Amino acid sequence: MQIKQLIVGPIQTNCYLLISQGEMAVVDPGGDPNKILEEIKKTGIQPKHIINTHSHFDHTLANKEIIKETGAKILDLKEGDEIKIGDEVLKIISTSGHSEDSICLFGQGFVLSGDTLFKDGYGRTDLEGGSEEEIQKSLKRLSEIIKPGTKIYPGHGEIFSY
Numbered sequence: 001m002q003i004k005q006l007i008v009g010p011i012q013t014n015c016y017l018l019i020s021q022g023e024m025a026v027v028d029p030g031g032d033p034n035k036i037l038e039e040i041k042k043t044g045i046q047p048k049h050i051i052n053t054h055s056h057f058d059h060t061l062a063n064k065e066i067i068k069e070t071g072a073k074i075l076d077l078k079e080g081d082e083i084k085i086g087d088e089v090l091k092i093i094s095t096s097g098h099s100e101d102s103i104c105l106f107g108q109g110f111v112l113s114g115d116t117l118f119k120d121g122y123g124r125t126d127l128e129g130g131s132e133e134e135i136q137k138s139l140k141r142l143s144e145i146i147k148p149g150t151k152i153y154p155g156h157g158e159i160f161s162y
Contacts, residue, residue, distance in 0.1 A: 002018075013059055016112060028114065030060065037070075054099040090112075
């Protein structure tokens with residue numbers, strides 16, 4: 001799978017274009033819709049799906065524009081769901097704590113972690129729907145299932161290896 005990172009929006013959100021076998025999904029289009037649409041155009045592939053790792057505005061700001069211009073559909077994913085993009089299957093793990101609806105997307109050798117896991121920490125828990133207790137449970141669970149060397153694509157900041 002090819003994963004293209006774009007930094008967008010007022011809070012420098014990592015938006016990702018996931019491309020496999022001529023199919024694409026857009027993860028966390030958090031602003032700058034023209035920038036995202038320009039990158040989509042460069043690929044020559046129309047995205048089928050939009051995936052939001054959670055519902056905070058900085059991860060959803062450009063949803064409407066991307067839908068309007070591409071016809072992509074927003075997927076409402078939850079624990080145990082799977083999404084197929086080309087020949088890659090992503091598994092969904094619920095990781096509440098930063099928000100009640102936070103998810104991580106597990107692929108072959110990589111995880112898109114939204115605001116659950118950053119290189120040097122994790123997302124805020126003091127916003128509505130956040131919980132320090134829940135994020136600690138989610139982080140413990142992730143530590144048990146993410147294999148060493150897995151590439152982590154967070155919602156903000158640097159991409160890193162676990």
